[in-house]
Every structure is written in C-alpha cells, then in structure tokens.
Amino acid sequence: xxxxxxAILVIGDEILSGRTREANAHHLAGELTxxxxxxxxxxxxxxxxxxxxxxxxxxxxTHTHVFTSGGIGPTHDDITSDAVAAAFGVGIGxxxxxxxxxxxxxxxxxxxxxxxxxxMARIPDGATLIVNALxxxxxxxIENVHVMAGVPSIFRAMVETLLPxxxxxxxxxxxxxxxxxGEGRIAERLGALAAEFPDLSIGSYPFAENxxxxxxxxxxxxxxxxxxxxxxxxxxxx
Amino acid sequence: xxxxxxAILVIGDEILSGRTREANAHHLAGELTxxxxxxxxxxxxxxxxxxxxxxxxxxxxTHTHVFTSGGIGPTHDDITSDAVAAAFGVGIGxxxxxxxxxxxxxxxxxxxxxxxxxxMARIPDGATLIVNALxxxxxxxIENVHVMAGVPSIFRAMVETLLPxxxxxxxxxxxxxxxxxGEGRIAERLGALAAEFPDLSIGSYPFAENxxxxxxxxxxxxxxxxxxxxxxxxxxxx
Numbered sequence: 324x325x326x327x328x329x330a331i332l333v334i335g336d337e338i339l340s341g342r343t344r345e346a347n348a349h350h351l352a353g354e355l356t357x358x359x360x361x362x363x364x365x366x367x368x369x370x371x372x373x374x375x376x377x378x379x380x381x382x383x384x385t386h387t388h389v390f391t392s393g394g395i396g397p398t399h400d401d402i403t404s405d406a407v408a409a410a411f412g413v414g415i416g417x418x419x420x421x422x423x424x425x426x427x428x429x430x431x432x433x434x435x436x437x438x439x440x441x442x443m444a445r446i447p448d449g450a451t452l453i454v455n456a457l458x459x460x461x462x463x464x465i466e467n468v469h470v471m472a473g474v475p476s477i478f479r480a481m482v483e484t485l486l487p488x489x490x491x492x493x494x495x496x497x498x499x500x501x502x503x504x505g506e507g508r509i510a511e512r513l514g515a516l517a518a519e520f521p522d523l524s525i526g527s528y529p530f531a532e533n534x535x536x537x538x539x540x541x542x543x544x545x546x547x548x549x550x551x552x553x554x555x556x557x558x559x560x561x
Numbered sequence: 562x563x564x565x566x567x568a569i570l571v572i573g574d575e576i577l578s579g580r581t582r583e584a585n586a587h588h589l590a591g592e593l594t595x596x597x598x599x600x601x602x603x604x605x606x607x608x609x610x611x612x613x614x615x616x617x618x619x620x621x622x623t624h625t626h627v628f629t630s631g632g633i634g635p636t637h638d639d640i641t642s643d644a645v646a647a648a649f650g651v652g653i654g655x656x657x658x659x660x661x662x663x664x665x666x667x668x669x670x671x672x673x674x675x676x677x678x679x680x681m682a683r684i685p686d687g688a689t690l691i692v693n694a695l696x697x698x699x700x701x702x703i704e705n706v707h708v709m710a711g712v713p714s715i716f717r718a719m720v721e722t723l724l725p726x727x728x729x730x731x732x733x734x735x736x737x738x739x740x741x742x743g744e745g746r747i748a749e750r751l752g753a754l755a756a757e758f759p760d761l762s763i764g765s766y767p768f769a770e771n772x773x774x775x776x777x778x779x780x781x782x783x784x785x786x787x788x789x790x791x792x793x794x795x796x797x798x799x
Contacts, residue, residue, distance in 0.1 A: 336764050339600045340735065341591030342779060343766070345583075348605075353579030362577045363612070367586075367603035370764070374601070397745040398765040399752035439748030474767060497578065507635040510677030514637035526574050526608070527636040528581070529712060541580060 326361045326492030326545075327387035332378050333367040334393040334403050335473055347392040347471075347478045354482055359492030359545075360388065370394060375406035383410075383468050388489065390482075393473030395462065397439040404463075407470055408447035418446040421461055428459025455480035464488075493545040495524075500557040505529060506538040512560060513540065520553055522546070564599045564730030564783075565625035570616050571605040572631040572641050573711055585630040585709075585716045592720055597730030597783075598626065608632060613644035621648075621706050626727065628720075631711030633700065635677040642701075645708055646685035656684040659699055666697025693718035702726075731783040733762075738795040743767060744776040750798060751778065758791055760784070 331351055337343040348365045355362045363386060368374040375394075382389045394403030408415035421444035429436040443460040446452070453462035453471065457480040462471040464485070471481040502509055506527045517525045523544035530537050542553045569589055575581040586603045593600045601624060606612040613632075620627045632641030646653035659682035667674040681698040684690070691700035691709065695718040700709040702723070709719040740747055744765045755763045761782035768775050780791045 336762055336781075337766060337779065338587075339590055339603070340733070340779075340781065341587060341589075341594050341600075342735070344587045349576075349579060349582045351579075352577060356579050362579075363607060365571075365577070365603075365605035369601060370762075396765070396767065398748045399755045400762075400764055437745060437749070439752070440745035442748075443745075476769075495578070497580070507675060507678035507681075510636045510680075511675070514677070517637045524574055524608075524638075526638055527634070528575060529634065531714075541575065541578075543574075543578065 324492075326359050327490060328361045328363050329355055329388040329390060330364040330366065330382040330386045331362065332375075332382060332389060332391045333365065333473075334370060334375055334391060335367070336370050336400070338367050339369055346475045347473070350475070350479060351390060351392075351482055354486060356497075357494060358486060358489070359494040360489065361492065361495075370400045370402060372402055372406045372409070375403060376410045379407065379410040379468065383466070387467060389468045391468065391470045392478055395443065395460070395470060395472055397442050401442070403470060404445055404447060407465060407468060411447060411449075411465060411468075413448040413465075415445050415447045417441060417444045421446050421452060424452075424454065424461055425459045453481045453485050455484055495543045495545055496547045496550045497541060497543045498550055498554045500540045500542070500554055500561070501537060502540065502561060503535055503537045505536045509538060509540075509560075516553060516556060520544075520549060523549060523553060525553065562730075564597050565728060566599045566601050566623075567593055567626040567628060568602040568604065568620040568624045569600065570613075570620060570627060570629045571603065571711075572608060572613055572629060573605070574608050574638070576605050577607055584713045585711070588713070588717060589628060589630075589720055592724060594735075595732060596724060596727070597732040598727065599730065599733075608638045608640060610640055610644050610647070613641060614648045617645065617648040617706065621704070625705060627706045629706065629708045630716055633681065633698070633708060633710055635680050639680070641708060642683055642685065645703060645706060649685060649687075649703060649706075651686040651703075653683050653685045655679060655682045659684050659690060662690075662692065662699055663697045691719045691723050693722055733781045733783055734785045734788045735779060735781045736788055736792045738778045738780070738792055738799070739775060740778065740799060741773055741775045743774045747776060747778075747798075754791060754794060758782075758787060761787055761791060763791065 450463035450465040462481045526541040528539045688701035688703040700719045764779040766777045
C-alpha cells in the first residue's frame with residue numbers, strides 16, 4: 324500500500340517579508356519521514372483569508388493530510404481558524420472544552436482572561452482539539468486538516484500530540500555516500516543506477532568544504548535491502 | 562500603481578524529506594522586500610516533472626514574477642529546465658552561449674567537460690541567460706519565470722544578476738515596536754489600530770526571552786509617514 328501523503332501550509336506575512344526564517348516545515352518534514360508519511364508539498368501564504376482558503380481547499384483535496392502552522396493567536400492578524408471554518412463551510416464559535424483549557428492556563432498564571440484571549444477558544448464545528456503541553460491554547464484537527472500554532476516551541480508540542488493519532492506508512496530508509504568529486508563527474512553512473520532502481524530516490528547534492536568540491540549522494544526507499552545494494556555499488560565505485 | 566507580485570518555487574526532494582533546511586526563499590524574500598516586489602507565496606515541490614509543471618503554470622498565471630530554485634545541475638534528478646520548457650510548450654536544447662560559459666569554466670579548472678555537464682547548457686527556446694559570478698552554469702529567464710540554482714551561494718549570485726533587470730515597486734517601510742507583555746494583553750488596541758490604518762500591515766509576534774513573554778509589533782507599509790504615525794501611537798501606549 325502506498326504511504327499516506329501530506330502537505331504543509333505555513334501562514335504568515337512575516338515569512339514572506341523575509342523578517343522571520345521559517346522553522347516549522349523543516350521540523351515537521353523530518354518527523355513525517357520518521358513515521359512514513361510522504362511530504363509532497365509545502366506552501367507559504369500571507370495572512371489573507373482568500374489565499375488561505377484557496378490553498379487549503381487545493382491541498383486537502385489532493386493529500387491524505389494537510390498540516391497548517393500559524394495564525395491561531397489572539398490578535399487581529401490571527402485569521403486561520405476562521406479561514407479553515409470557511410473552507411469547510413462550517414460554523415465557528417467559542418467551545419467549552421477549549422475555553423476551560425485557556426482558563427486553567429490563565430488561572431495558573433494568576434491573571435484574568437480577556438476577550439481577545441478568549442478568541443483562542445474559537446474552534447470550527449466538528450473539530451478535535453490538539454492539546455499541547457506548553458500552552459493552554461489548543462490546535463485542532465478537522466477532517467484531514469490539522470491546525471497548529473506558528474510559535475516553534477508550541478508547534479512542536481502540538482506535533483507531538485498529533486502524530487501518534489495518525490496512521491503510519493512505511494518509513495523510508497535514507498543513506499548517504501560522500502564523493503570527493505563534483506557531481507558532474509559521477510552523473511552518468513548515477514543516472515544508470517537511478518534507471519536500474521526506479522523504486523528508489525537517488526539524490527545528488529554538491530557541496531564545497533575546505534576547498535573540496537564534492538557530492539553527497541542520498542539513497543532513499545522503503546526497502547532497506549535495495550537501498551543497501553545501491554549504497555554498496557556506490558561505495559565500490561568511489 | 563500596485564507593486565509587482567512574486568512567488569518562489571523551490572524544487573527538491575531533500576527539502577521535503579527534512580534532510581536540508583531551505584535557505585534560498587528566505588534570502589530572496591528579504592531582497593524582494595528591498596526592491597518593492599511583493600512576495601505572495603512560496604511553494605516547495607519534489608523533483609517530479611508533473612508537480613513542477615502544475616505549480617509553475619499556476620504561479621506564473623497569477624504573479625508578476627516566479628522565481629525557481631533547484632534542479633538545474635548535471636545529474637538525472639535535475640529536471641527543472643525540461644519541466645519549464647514543457648510548461649511553456651517550447652523546445653529545449655544545448656545553446657551555444659551557455660555552452661561557451663561552461664567550457665570557459667572547465668578550461669579554467671584545466672579539465673574537460675563531459676556529456677553530463679553539457680546538460681547544464683540546455684536552455685529552453687526563447688530564454689535569456691542569468692550569468693553569475695560563481696559558476697559557469699547559467700540560470701535563465703523565460704517570460705516571467707526566472708530559473709536559478711539550488712546551491713545557496715550560486716542562487717545568491719544569480720539573484721544579484723537578475724534583480725537589477727526587474728521593474729521595482731515602492732519598497733515597504735518596516736518598523737518594529739517591542740512590548741514586554743503577551744500579545745493577548747494588547748490585542749484589542751492593536752485590532753483598533755489595524756482597523757484605523759487599513760493600508761498598513763500590523764503584525765503581532767510573541768516571543769519568550771529570559772523569562773519575559775513579550776510581543777514584537779511589526780508595522781509595514783509603503784507610506785513612511787503613516788508607518789511612523791502608528792509607531793508613535795504604539796510607543797505612547799507602551
């Protein structure tokens with residue numbers, strides 16, 4: 324059976340302006356590889372309702388899972404939850420269990436919750452909460468869309484709650500062989516190997532390090548024996 | 562007149578597997594902000610011809626410019642140039658001027674160029690070369706699509722050649738005000754300001770630092786006086 328597939332949708336003006344370097348997609352990419360869910364696409368869009376809805380609807384129709392990051396805080400620019408509700412055509416409102424989580428967090432800090440903060444308890448109808456260990460504000464899953472925070476530490480805590488709930492695929496084994504020659508010098512042999520092992524992905528990544536122009540070859544696939552065979556062939560050719 | 566818009570298309574399995582953390586989109590995002598081209602979207606897709614063509618055709622139809630990164634080297638997994646030619650429905654072949662650039666590079670290194678390396682001189686019909694200072698292998702522009710290397714140093718060199726050729730917009734001024742309270746505490750005032758200044762983008766970014774939970778407010782817009790007005794209002798409210 325083929326592995327489940329995934330897309331990540333990152334939402335936030337600060338990424339597109341170059342102010343902030345995105346970190347969550349890279350983290351989740353590694354986690355998905357570990358559990359055998361094949362990440363096929365990442366998109367970054369602005370804090371713009373129409374852009375979020377269009378991307379969500381395109382991605383959720385074509386992938387097993389869509390993971391979003393960003394836009395679920397208490398301020399006016401946090402519009403992800405509303406955009407998700409609109410994309411699914413469902414209602415959205417403050418939910419009792421989400422409100423309780425928030426109230427407990429603020430009570431523990433000894434402060435009262437205000438109206439703006441209560442916005443973080445607004446959850447689209449029919450969603451399941453993604454509770455996390457770091458913040459009282461939950462994420463949520465609705466059908467195959469999983470909505471998480473943009474703050475990297477909270478995003479990671481939500482991924483930790485969420486991933487064990489999802490069906491795993493067969494993790495891809497990945498092995499790397501280092502050549503101390505440029506990729507052009509080994510391109511022909513690599514192409515022949517790739518044609519002989521069409522079930523594997525053989526990637527070629529040039530590097531420059533201490534004056535050496537070399538190439539890392541990454542061999543990936545779900546069958547460890549096939550990956551090992553290609554690695555042995557590459558090592559013999561070095 | 563509204564600013565030109567842009568999308569970045571990053572091509573490469575290594576980003577989606579989590580092996581490599583993407584760097585080029587973040588660099589170009591900052592450069593585009595500087596020249597007044599509004600980056601609206603970033604996509605990352607695999608080394609997969611159908612995925613590249615679909616993303617290219619969607620993005621080039623909706624943005625003034627599309628910038629691509631990755632997949633123009635000499636190996637079998639470098640399929641971007643062919644995918645671009647297919648997306649535009651034009652031919653592709655080794656071009657004399659691109660071949661000369663490559664030959665000069667290899668001659669300077671004192672080595673002969675092989676067949677695989679000659680692949681880097683394959684340019685879609687009607688394209689303009691993006692020559693760069695670091696590598697003999699050129700990128701190219703075809704209509705509103707600008708195709709560049711994935712290796713970060715070479716990508717940057719190509720951006721340096723390319724950007725002066727493009728029409729600039731009005732750069733957005735960006736200013737930041739730091740609050741040492743969580744964003745929930747200032748959300749209401751921010752929302753009122755955002756409603757009063759709809760021409761500006763007012764972003765709210767929580768941070769945690771030395772035990773302080775604070776918020777950076779980023780005010781962006783093309784009119785420096787309007788940005789300064791909001792910054793003054795925020796500073797007075799601190």
